[in-house]
Amino acid sequence: MSRNTVNLVQEDSGQSEEKIVAKTPVEVQRMKLAKLMSNPSKIVPIPERPKEKTMAAPADFVRNVMGSSAGAGSGEFHVYRRIRRRECTREKLMQEKSEKELKDEEFQRQIEEKKKALEEKTAKKRQKRLKKKQKAKDPKKQKVDTQEKSEENKSDESDENEED
The missing domain is CATH 3.30.160 (Double Stranded RNA Binding Domain)
Incomplete structure (x- = not known):
């Protein structure tokens, strides 16, 4: 199908x-x-996340491997090749892991920088809003204060006039 x-x-x-x-x-x-x-009662299989690759333990020291040099038997080369392949794979995984960690650290650093910049921007706008709100309230207070002062001045003047 x-x-x-x-x-x-x-x-x-x-x-x-x-x-x-x-x-x-x-x-x-x-x-x-x-x-x-x-059939909603039927259970739906949900696949699990793929597991991270794990590194094999470093190879034990092998004393008798001649590799591809002269005098090596026909089976020695395959042993050498297997050990070499395992070590190369292990080194590759270590390198990928370190690169991933560096990328993760860089990503976390960028997130922190963006959060900090956003908080600063928000704080600046908050201050601006509060200042504008305060200015909007102040003219009303100033008008009330000015009226009170003018009434006090008038009462003071009237008191002075009465004394004369």
């Missing part, structure tokens, strides 16, 4: 099967979803 073909069982007849060929990936997805939703 190809990827774009889905078998469906017709419920009215119960025996006949109809093959529907999906022409687009959207139709394939729609048919798969319909098949899953036809």
Whole structure:
């Protein structure tokens, strides 16, 4: 069965099967979803994340391997090649792991920088909003204060006039 073909069982007849060929990936997805939703009580297998590759322990010291040099037996070269391949794989994994760690550290550093910049920007805008809000409140206070002062001045003037 190809990827774009889905078998469906017709419920009215119960025996006949109809093959529907999906022409687009959207139709394939729609048919798969319909098949899953036809029996919601059925458990759907969810694949696990792939495990990280682990490094093999470093090879023990091998004393008798001649490698590809003259005088080596026919089996020695294969032993040498296997040990060399394992060591190369181990070194490659170590290098990939260190590169991944460096990338992760760089990514975390960038995230921290962006958070810090965002917090500074937010704090600056907050101060601006509070300042604007305070200015909006102050004219009302100033008007009230000015009226009170003008009333006090008038009362002071009237007191002075009475004393004269």
